[in-house]
Amino acid sequence: MSTTTQANRISITTPLPGPKAAAYIARDEAVTSRVLGRVFPLVPESGRGCWITDVDGNTFLDLFAGIAVCATGHCHPAVVKAVEEQARRLIHAGGADVYSPGYAELCEQLVAIAPAGSYSDGWEVFLTNSGTESVEGALKLARYFTGRQRVIAFRGGFHGRTAGSLSLTASKSVQRRGFGPLLAGVEHLAFPNRDDCPAEVDESVWGRQQAERQFHAIFETTTPPEEVAAIVAEPIQGEGGYIVPPAGFFPAIRELCDRHGILFIADEVQTGFGRTGKWFAIEHWDVQPDIICMAKGISSGVPVGGFMARKSVATWSEGAHGSTWGGTPIGCAAARATIRVIEEEGLMENAMAQGEWLMARFRELAQETPRLVAVRGMGLMIGLETADKATAKAWMQGCFERGVLTLTAGAKSLRLAPPLILSRNEAEIGFGVMRDVLLALD
Numbered sequence: 001m002s003t004t005t006q007a008n009r010i011s012i013t014t015p016l017p018g019p020k021a022a023a024y025i026a027r028d029e030a031v032t033s034r035v036l037g038r039v040f041p042l043v044p045e046s047g048r049g050c051w052i053t054d055v056d057g058n059t060f061l062d063l064f065a066g067i068a069v070c071a072t073g074h075c076h077p078a079v080v081k082a083v084e085e086q087a088r089r090l091i092h093a094g095g096a097d098v099y100s101p102g103y104a105e106l107c108e109q110l111v112a113i114a115p116a117g118s119y120s121d122g123w124e125v126f127l128t129n130s131g132t133e134s135v136e137g138a139l140k141l142a143r144y145f146t147g148r149q150r151v152i153a154f155r156g157g158f159h160g161r162t163a164g165s166l167s168l169t170a171s172k173s174v175q176r177r178g179f180g181p182l183l184a185g186v187e188h189l190a191f192p193n194r195d196d197c198p199a200e201v202d203e204s205v206w207g208r209q210q211a212e213r214q215f216h217a218i219f220e221t222t223t224p225p226e227e228v229a230a231i232v233a234e235p236i237q238g239e240g241g242y243i244v245p246p247a248g249f250f251p252a253i254r255e256l257c258d259r260h261g262i263l264f265i266a267d268e269v270q271t272g273f274g275r276t277g278k279w280f281a282i283e284h285w286d287v288q289p290d291i292i293c294m295a296k297g298i299s300s301g302v303p304v305g306g307f308m309a310r311k312s313v314a315t316w317s318e319g320a321h322g323s324t325w326g327g328t329p330i331g332c333a334a335a336r337a338t339i340r341v342i343e344e345e346g347l348m349e350n351a352m353a354q355g356e357w358l359m360a361r362f363r364e365l366a367q368e369t370p371r372l373v374a375v376r377g378m379g380l381m382i383g384l385e386t387a388d389k390a391t392a393k394a395w396m397q398g399c400f401e402r403g404v405l406t407l408t409a410g411a412k413s414l415r416l417a418p419p420l421i422l423s424r425n426e427a428e429i430g431f432g433v434m435r436d437v438l439l440a441l442d
Contacts (some may be wrong), residue, residue: 010403017041018056047074068417071297082337102332117288127327128305131269131295132160142230154191156240194246207248225260235281238270241410242383273297276378277352302334347420351379398437
């Protein structure tokens with residue numbers, strides 16, 4: 001089997017998996033947990049920019065970036081340099097016990113890019129290792145600050161796999177099956193899709209109605225608002241299918257929170273750090289959360305997470321929360337370099353330009369085949385809804401065999417979350433392969 005097209009870097013020269021990959025996979029499956037459930041028989045050896053080369057020398061265009069993690073691409077020189085220089089000086093210090101190098105500098109950068117809203121009390125940052133830890137910390141703080149126990153999340157949302165964050169997660173039943181009872185007092189509401197707004201109705205009005213109707217119903221029946229600590233939401237749902245809510249939805253939630261003394265937690269783990277054309281996706285609706293959870297794209301592949309809270313909310317006492325590894329010197333160095341690269345290389349603007357181009361091409365493709373039924377997203381966070389689950393899986397697998405890496409999301413969608421450095425030429429290559437694969441399914 002051989003797939004090589006002119007002047008691009010896709011090169012598939014062996015069966016997939018190739019002989020070296022197959023041997024490695026056999027070793028892996030003999031000793032690693034079966035719960036991992038890998039999607040592709042891919043064993044990467046190196047990565048540069050938007051490209052991954054496997055152990056057999058096959059080269060793939062990466063359009064999911066380690067699940068929206070490698071914001072600046074694989075092994076961006078500035079990130080590599082920052083990590084190398086820090087590793088030579090100090091690898092670990094323990095941010096809970098000493099003033100770890102780089103911790104304050106990263107927190108300063110995060111505060112500087114935080115959404116500016118009507119609240120003027122400033123932000124405090126706590127650094128973690130991952131998104132699920134960030135959500136856990138945010139939940140603890142919300143309960144501590146409010147003295148309340150109940151939490152409201154949304155069906156289709158994904159917030160992590162540890163006990164507290166899993167209690168909020170509601171994207172796939174397999175993620176929760178067998179792990180109950182989970183955190184008590186969690187209620188899930190429907191997350192509206194702006195594509196469902198009737199053509200004759202103003203989207204902002206409709207979005208407000210979707211929020212107000214649902215919250216009024218539970219506040220009047222099952223969930224007294226004075227017992228709710230927080231409402232938690234992804235600004236754009238990730239695992240749920242890259243669902244963009246209607247205008248008006250989050251402004252209405254912000255008003256409900258203010259009215260009832262409830263905190264609004266924005267889970268920006270997948271949506272943050274320029275992916276949608278703004279530092280944080282919630283900024284598209286001019287809404288300021290009380291707490292922001294982050295990870296993934298913050299550090300281009302080095303494990304770093306965190307959550308920011310308004311200073312007036314971050315009232316917990318010293319020692320009430322902690323982390324041995326959170327905010328390691330290497331992680332902070334990688335995150336600081338990532339933020340600089342996003343700013344200096346105009347990656348948010350590039351995400352919007354390439355994302356708009358790709359969505360326009362996919363909408364044209366949707367006119368050619370009934371297998372593609374919806375195209376949605378913002379920037380380089382693109383959801384491609386297919387006619388059924390089998391089509392989504394076949395499309396993903398066919399793209400892999402042709403050297404383009406994508407992932408499914410939701411019930412029957414593909415997601416594109418490539419590095420923010422994606423060029424127009426790379427976007428054209430990716431679209432061309434994806435178009436050919438989908439049309440070949442007919």
